[in-house]
Amino acid sequence: MNDSFPKPVLGSLYDVPETFTVTKTRQENYRIKTVFFDKALPCSPGQFVMLWIPGVNERPLSAYRSDPLAITIANVGKFSGRVYVLNPGDRVGIRGPYGNRFELHGKNVLLVGGGYGLVPLSFLAEEAKKRGVKATVVIGARNGKDVILEKDFEIAGCRTFICTEDGSRGLRARSPDVAAALLAKEKFSAIYGCGPEKMEEALVQTARKHRTPCFVSVERHMKCAFGICGACACGDRLACAHGPVFSAEELEGNPDFGKTFLDWGGKRQSYE
Amino acid sequence: MLVTSLLNRKLANPAVLASGILGTAALLLKYVEECGAGALTTKSCNLRGREGFQNPTVVSTEHFMLNAVGLSNPGVEEEQETVRALKKKTKAPIIGSVFESAPETFAEVTSKLAEAKPDFIELDLSCPHLSKEKGFAGYGDFSSNPKAAAEVVEKVKEACKLPVFAKLSPNCASIAEVAQACEGAGADGITAINTAKGMAINAELKSPVLSNKSGGMSGPALKPIAVKCVYDVYGAVEIPIIGTGGVLNGKDAIEMMMAGASAVGIGSAVYWRGFRVFSLISEEMRAWMKENGYTSTKQLVGAAHE
Numbered sequence: 001m002n003d004s005f006p007k008p009v010l011g012s013l014y015d016v017p018e019t020f021t022v023t024k025t026r027q028e029n030y031r032i033k034t035v036f037f038d039k040a041l042p043c044s045p046g047q048f049v050m051l052w053i054p055g056v057n058e059r060p061l062s063a064y065r066s067d068p069l070a071i072t073i074a075n076v077g078k079f080s081g082r083v084y085v086l087n088p089g090d091r092v093g094i095r096g097p098y099g100n101r102f103e104l105h106g107k108n109v110l111l112v113g114g115g116y117g118l119v120p121l122s123f124l125a126e127e128a129k130k131r132g133v134k135a136t137v138v139i140g141a142r143n144g145k146d147v148i149l150e151k152d153f154e155i156a157g158c159r160t161f162i163c164t165e166d167g168s169r170g171l172r173a174r175s176p177d178v179a180a181a182l183l184a185k186e187k188f189s190a191i192y193g194c195g196p197e198k199m200e201e202a203l204v205q206t207a208r209k210h211r212t213p214c215f216v217s218v219e220r221h222m223k224c225a226f227g228i229c230g231a232c233a234c235g236d237r238l239a240c241a242h243g244p245v246f247s248a249e250e251l252e253g254n255p256d257f258g259k260t261f262l263d264w265g266g267k268r269q270s271y272e
Numbered sequence: 273m274l275v276t277s278l279l280n281r282k283l284a285n286p287a288v289l290a291s292g293i294l295g296t297a298a299l300l301l302k303y304v305e306e307c308g309a310g311a312l313t314t315k316s317c318n319l320r321g322r323e324g325f326q327n328p329t330v331v332s333t334e335h336f337m338l339n340a341v342g343l344s345n346p347g348v349e350e351e352q353e354t355v356r357a358l359k360k361k362t363k364a365p366i367i368g369s370v371f372e373s374a375p376e377t378f379a380e381v382t383s384k385l386a387e388a389k390p391d392f393i394e395l396d397l398s399c400p401h402l403s404k405e406k407g408f409a410g411y412g413d414f415s416s417n418p419k420a421a422a423e424v425v426e427k428v429k430e431a432c433k434l435p436v437f438a439k440l441s442p443n444c445a446s447i448a449e450v451a452q453a454c455e456g457a458g459a460d461g462i463t464a465i466n467t468a469k470g471m472a473i474n475a476e477l478k479s480p481v482l483s484n485k486s487g488g489m490s491g492p493a494l495k496p497i498a499v500k501c502v503y504d505v506y507g508a509v510e511i512p513i514i515g516t517g518g519v520l521n522g523k524d525a526i527e528m529m530m531a532g533a534s535a536v537g538i539g540s541a542v543y544w545r546g547f548r549v550f551s552l553i554s555e556e557m558r559a560w561m562k563e564n565g566y567t568s569t570k571q572l573v574g575a576a577h578e
Contacts, residue, residue: 015332019476050327054479058327093474093481095331223341224330228543230296230315231344236303238294241547255299265323266296266315267346 015226017052017093020069022086028148031075032116035086040067043097045124046217046245050225052093056082060222060240062120062194063097072119072148098225099244104133105213106189111158112179112203114140114195115148120217121194122149125156136182137161140175140195144168176202183210190215197271201258204248214248220261233262273561274554276310276569278512278535279435279460281365281391283310285554286525286569290516290539291316291369291394291439292341294547298357305364308551311535312362314354316369316396319381321347326483331472336494337540338470340487343371343396348384355388365391367437375424379431386432393434397421398441398466415466416444418453425457435460437514440505442468447501448508455509463514463537465501468494490540494518499531506532506574520544522556529572 020037027033041049043066051071052058057079064070075084086092102124109128111121118139128135136159141147143166153160162170163178171178176199179191183206193203193216200216207214220232220239227241235254237243242250251257263269274285288311289295289304295315304312324344331338345351348370355368368390372378382393398415414420415438425438438454440447442465451462467488472481480486498517505513515533518540519525525536541549557569566572 014334016472016481017328017331017474017477019474052328052481054474054477056326057483091476093328093477223327224332224339226330226332226543227547228293228337228540229330229339229341230294230300233297233300236299238300262296265321265344265346267321267350268297 015095017050017058017095019091020094022088022090022092023068024088025086028072030145031084032072032148033075033084034064034070034072035083036070037068037094039069041069041094041097042066043069044101045127046102046120047097047099048225048244049094049096050098050222051083052095053079053082054093058093060098060225062217064119064123065126069094072116074116096225098240100242102192102215102217102245104128104131104190107132108134108187108189109136110179110182110188110191111135111137112140112175112191112193112195113138114175114199115142115146117193117195117217118149119194121192122152122156124192125153125158129156135159136188138163138175138178138182139170140164140178140199141169142166174202175199176206179203180206183207183212188212193217197258204251207248215245216248216251217244218246218257219244221264231262231266273558273567274569276535278311278365278514279392283365283535284363285310285557286529286535287550287553288367288514288535288537289313289550290537291367291396293539293542298354298361301354301358302361304547304550305362307547307549308554309364309538310550311365311367311391312358313367313369313394313537314351314358314390315345316343316371317345317348317351317381317385318343318370318372319348319377319384321345321350328481328483331481332491332540332543336470336489336491337543338472338482338487338489339467340482340484342484348381351385352388355385355390359389367392367394369394369396369439371396375427378424379427382428382436383431386434390434392437392461393428393432394437394439394463395424395428396439396466397424398439398443415439415441415450418449421450422453422457425454425459429458437461437463439463439466440501441466442497442501448504451505452508455511459511461512461514462505462509463516464505465494465498465517468497490518491543492518492520495524499527502528502533503531503576506577519553520549522553522560525553525557526560526572529569530574530576532574532577534573
């Protein structure tokens with residue numbers, strides 16, 4: 001969203017949850033599942049939806065696919081645990097899509113993901129294939145069991161590098177380091193990153209060094225998701241409305257990126 | 273043309289950022305000033321801070337927005353830092369918003385925030401989504417009961433020298449009586465209005481959408497309620513009014529001022545028109561005033577009462 005996004009006062013503008021029904025789920029690894037819904041929701045790689053389970057919570061989730069809508073969830077907490085156990089036929093509320101998207105630049109891109117940050121990158125790799133853009137992906141994970149969506153990138157025709165923190169699968173390295181090694185040898189038209197913010201910060205620095213355009217997706221707690229409440233502040237930017245995708249230039253000098261975020265109550269917390 | 277006096281302060285224009293919108297961090301508030309706001313209201317804080325409610329906390333349709341964020345805030349000490357940081361960055365007057373659960377604690381939180389020297393204090397006497405919560409029993413009633421509202425204002429004024437605006441709710445029998453009681457207790461101004469109580473239900477899921485079930489309604493649907501409240505308050509008190517509720521464009525702002533507002537609160541409008549809504553409203557006001565022969569915002573205030 002830019003600063004003056006005119007929204008129609010009358011029209012099909014409804015930022016209240018619409019009911020979606022689960023049609024199938026797919027196990028990605030021991031704790032990550034993809035959930036497919038009964039309808040399409042026009043959205044692009046990098047955009048997110050707000051998924052609501054009545055009586056539990058509503059959280060932002062990156063879109064995995066748009067037609068039909070699908071999301072990918074890691075079972076790591078109370079809310080995600082409830083999404084993880086959704087079955088075909090179960091109904092949830094969805095509003096969105098929100099935020100901006102990863103825009104493909106040039107013909108030879110590098111995708112760098114950590115953990116479930118691979119989700120929007122898988123969506124982006126599919127689009128790159130459709131548009132004849134060559135893509136290389138670095139899949140980063142804590143260990144071999146945590147590697148996800150490998151097959152998606154294979155289907156999308158990506159050259160794939162896998163790295164894990166403990167070396168149990170692929171290279172023993174962190175994904176920004178693998179990206180740095182690739183950038184030292186090759187030229188890419190643009191880099192796209194999604195993962196823990198410290199990882200993204202390292203990636204942005206590497207990209208700057210190699211003078212390659214770089215875009216990362218910034219994650220924050222979100223409430224409204226449409227630029228009103230300020231919960232997702234990152235410097236003077238809002239992750240929901242100005243982002244979640246930011247260019248390395250936009251993040252230059254941002255005092256919060258990679259450093260601090262607001263917790264649910266609005267207290268500033270450190271990533272350290 | 274748009275320079276507006278609010279008590280002892282000058283605002284570059286009458287568009288005031290309303291409390292609870294984008295007020296979570298000093299840098300964001302500075303950004304709102306760059307987007308054209310004439311004054312900035314911080315997000316309401318209390319002594320110890322609050323987590324607020326779980327999501328969904330904010331939803332919107334084309335006609336209205338509904339929220340029950342639940343007054344999440346980091347507590348007055350962190351809010352002091354926000355105000356201090358903001359003071360170094362902005363020229364626009366700062367309105368420090370506070371809430372608490374009793375007159376004494378209202379006075380305490382106000383004097384704490386006053387140490388950071390905002391230009392004004394705003395007392396959130398009327399958040400619609402806390403009345404039944406433990407520790408906040410009766411909280412939502414400060415503004416629906418003239419006596420309770422006056423008691424808070426009186427205690428706050430004893431404790432704090434800064435000018436104090438009492439923010440009032442439309443969820444009461446007579447907002448004019450509440451405003452009069454606040455004026456009698458020493459309030460320097462009135463902010464009218466807070467959101468109106470509302471609810472939305474998802475039919476298939478058979479559930480109220482907001483996690484708090486009900487919340488406060490703002491946006492275009494609130495405007496006629498707000499205009500009527502401001503009109504009534506203007507007729508009842510001498511102190512200035514910040515007219516807030518459903519203002520989306522310059523003409524809405526003029527309507528609010530003609531009802532009696534000296535300045536105009538802008539909040540949910542950011543949803544409909546983007547962050548630059550503040551500048552847009554100023555431009556639209558200027559154009560309308562020029563076309564209709566007005567040279568100063570002063571001429572607009574209460575014009576519909578003549």
